[in-house]
Amino acid sequence: MEWETVIGLEVHVQLATRTKIFSGASTRFGAPPNTQACAVDLAMPGTLPVLNSEALRMAVCFGLAIEASIAPVSVFDRKNYFYPDLPKGYQISQLDHPIVSGGRIRIELPDGSSKTIRVTRAHLEEDAGKSLHEDFHGLTGIDLNRAGTPLLEIVSEPEIRSAQEAVAYLRQIHSIVRYLGISDGNMAEGSLRCDVNISLRRPGASAFGTRTEIKNVNSFRFVEKAIAVERERQAEILEQGGQVVQETRLYDPVRNETRAMRSKEVAHDYRYFPEPDLLPVHVDPRFIEAVRATLPELPDAKAARLRSEYGLPAYDAAVLCASRELADYFEGVVAACGDAKTSANWVMVELLGLLNRENLEIGDSRVPADALGTLIRRIADGTISGRIAKTVFEAMWAGEGDPDAIIAARGLRQLADTGAIEAIVDAVLAANAAQVESYRAAEAQKRVKMFGFFVGQVMRESKGKANPQQVNELLRRKLDGE
Secondary structure (H helix, E strand, O other): OOOOEEEEEEEEOOOOEEEEOOOOEEOOOOOOOOOOOOOOOOOOOOOOOOOOOHHHHHHHHHHOOOOOOOOOOOOEEEEOOOOOOOOOOEEEEEEOOOOEEEEEEEEEEEOHHHEEEEEEEEEEEEEOEEEEEOOOOOOOEEEEOOOOOOOEEEOOOOOOOHHHHHHHHHHHHHHHHHHHHOOOOOOOOOOOOEEEEEEEOOOOOOOOOOOEEEEEEEEEHHHHHHHHHHHHHHHHHHOOOOOOOEEEEEEOOOOOOOEEEEOOOOOOHOOEEEEOOOOOOEHHHHHOOOOOHHOOOHHHHHHHHHHHHOOHHHHHHHHHHHOOOHHHHHHHHHHHHHHHHHHHHHHHHHHHHHHHOOOOEEEEEHOOHHHHHHHHHHHOOOOOOOHHHHHHHHHOOOOOHHHHHHHEEEEOOOOHHHHHHHHHHHHHHHHHHHHHHHHHHHHHHHHHHHHHHHHHHHHHHHOOOOOOHHHHOOOOOOOOOE
């Protein structure tokens, strides 16, 4: 049967403040358990929260980046629920008066199309602690280091219609918050995670189906897989005449399944009421404009500029703008060599290939942008061939020095002496007389493949140093009897 998938995402972004949202405790990741939880985080009697102004600035920064409205007055509320890693018995969040309202995220899809997803709201709240199960036999440990870490929860409209769209939306948020510098977006460390709300309905229907919520999915791949298996589960229930139960579920990546966690709560279950220990937040328009003036060039704008300024295809521009650091690296390579298209190819294929192979970020690159630019210049000026350049690049990655030093030390300078190359060509043709006769007797279409054989032989005899253009010209002239 035909079903339309309806998806909304609640993305939790951990803000990159040095201290927590309502206390002065550190937010540094990786500290021993419970060493970064102060009296406020532990909800000791007599302690009072104080709002971190930097968290507020970061929330405004995100709101402006997605063209949302910044509330002149926002209010914090208590969201009451009882869980071991929530010492106060409530979470300070925002319900009816969030700091950010509206906005939109434009996504690019694999088929080349684009779509705009509206954002309902983005609000500030504190994170809970963390329950640890692995190291305790039959028990649960509680680490409150994360309690009170500032979060920006970004809630989308239910306008996402596939797992691909959901991943594209999540990737775009990941890119935006990193461009803005308000989060490192490290999903492995929990800096960015999301809840997936999903339901099914008949195509053309206006009413939504009963939704389930998949909690705390922390990778792009798991988001895609969780949506796929939950969609299949709901479709099977509906096609058998059953009803989907509104509930919160967990995704198990080992079994590739979702399973029930608890019945789905609604707002009144949390008994929200205004936080009595925090005054309403009044945001001055001058503050908003001051934040706006600090906004960097964002991914979409940067991609558009790369297309117009460097003549890059849309796909190349999108890949290079995936992170601010990668785009800056690319522009550094272009500045050093002046060839945008070749720079894009080297960054996207050779550099990203090595980074992915070793699971590194662009900031961990062992080849500086200006050094890669110099390498590309050496291809352009005929010092080395593109094939030898790959050998030089590997040596640069291994720490053997700059391109010129490696070329000199290994004797890799390209052979450009026409007489020397012609001697190699003559020797190859003499040694392969039968293939020469076959080539000359062949039809034009077959000659193309046969020609590659001769090129390969010449390059082998020259140890890859012969100038490919000269090799091609000499071979064509001699094989065609010119």
